[in-house]
Amino acid sequence: MEKWAQQFLFAKKSPEPGEIDGMMKLYVGPVPLIFLGIPEAVRPVLESTVNISKPEQYNKLRDWIGTGLLTSTFEKWFGRRKILTPTFHFSIIREYFPIFSQQGEILIDLLESRADSPDFFDIFPYLKKCTLDIICETAMGSQINAQLGENNQYVQAVKRISELTWAYIKFPWLWWRPVWYLSGLGGEFDRNVKLTNDFTRKVIQERKEALKNEQCFEEPPRGKKRAFLDLLLSLQQSGDGGLSDEDIREEVDTFMFEGHDTTASGIGFTMLFLGFHPEIQQKLHNEMDEIFGTSNRNPTMEDIKKCVYLEKCIKESLRMFPSVPIIARRLDQDVTVAF
Numbered sequence: 130m131e132k133w134a135q136q137f138l139f140a141k142k143s144p145e146p147g148e149i150d151g152m153m154k155l156y157v158g159p160v161p162l163i164f165l166g167i168p169e170a171v172r173p174v175l176e177s178t179v180n181i182s183k184p185e186q187y188n189k190l191r192d193w194i195g196t197g198l199l200t201s202t203f204e205k206w207f208g209r210r211k212i213l214t215p216t217f218h219f220s221i222i223r224e225y226f227p228i229f230s231q232q233g234e235i236l237i238d239l240l241e242s243r244a245d246s247p248d249f250f251d252i253f254p255y256l257k258k259c260t261l262d263i264i265c266e267t268a269m270g271s272q273i274n275a276q277l278g279e280n281n282q283y284v285q286a287v288k289r290i291s292e293l294t295w296a297y298i299k300f301p302w303l304w305w306r307p308v309w310y311l312s313g314l315g316g317e318f319d320r321n322v323k324l325t326n327d328f329t330r331k332v333i334q335e336r337k338e339a340l341k342n343e344q345c346f347e348e349p350p351r352g353k354k355r356a357f358l359d360l361l362l363s364l365q366q367s368g369d370g371g372l373s374d375e376d377i378r379e380e381v382d383t384f385m386f387e388g389h390d391t392t393a394s395g396i397g398f399t400m401l402f403l404g405f406h407p408e409i410q411q412k413l414h415n416e417m418d419e420i421f422g423t424s425n426r427n428p429t430m431e432d433i434k435k436c437v438y439l440e441k442c443i444k445e446s447l448r449m450f451p452s453v454p455i456i457a458r459r460l461d462q463d464v465t466v467a468f
Contacts, residue, residue, distance in 0.1 A: 160185075398452075
């Protein structure tokens with residue numbers, strides 16, 4: 130077995146007829162990778178508190194979002210995880226619900242305008258703009274109104290960075306720096322990264338000034354929602370975690386990337402499967418009728434708790450087509466995989 134694979138020490142029986150082999154080796158260009166495909170094989174890797182380093186395939190993301198929670202490792206990852214976990218308390222998430230509802234209404238209006246069109250259209254760009262509006266307002270406290278056609282330069286930059294990052298991961302010849310830049314993709318990537326990073330830095334400075342003037346680093350005014358950025362700035366002000374402005378920029382950009390694209394994919398696949406299965410779609414429609422009747426009111430958190438069948442549909446779609454189908458690790462210690 131090659132030296133790179135010797136870090137995996139595994140006891141493995143031959144699969145029985147019809148069983149799925151839990152481990153396989155594949156090459157992405159010249160790079161050998163080990164894929165683990167069943168829970169028994171994956172568990173010892175993902176449950177490890179030592180093997181949390183990300184492989185080289187994540188490097189292009191680091192050029193955009195830096196070393197935030199997604200791409201950091203060891204002491205930095207543990208420290209960031211500790212200070213960021215409280216910012217996702219359920220009571221805080223609940224405060225964001227009116228934003229979800231408001232942006233959802235805009236999405237529905239846009240889709241209704243296309244409903245009677247005889248032509249097919251791609252729904253995914255609509256979903257991505259909706260989730261981008263939501264994550265911008267909840268993470269940065271800034272309304273970019275992507276669904277309404279505003280801040281199009283920033284919207285297109287985020288979209289293009291995602292496309293270029295995926296192209297870089299897929300095509301090994303782009304890993305060679307001269308090819309990456311001679312192709313024009315490297316320069317385009319750098320320009321878009323600068324645009325998005327500068328936008329986030331500008332928002333951070335504006336929010337710092339606004340919070341300072343409002344004197345609400347500790348507690349927001351009554352009835353006012355607190356953005357993820359506000360919570361990070363409060364931590365910075367109190368000295369907890371030792372966060373610099375650039376540290377905050379990394380985490381905000383990380384959640385901007387993770388929050389909008391993955392959510393849009395989950396919604397898109399759920400809608401796709403509902404289209405494939407009209408009988409399931411009808412059951413879901415019946416559940417919505419039971420909850421809302423003929424009312425056009427906006428949903429509440431209590432309504433969401435009643436959407437039992439909707440939750441099952443979403444979870445099954447995520448099981449079949451997860452928003453993030455591959456989670457990668459570079460081993461720092463040997464792992465025993467027994468299945």
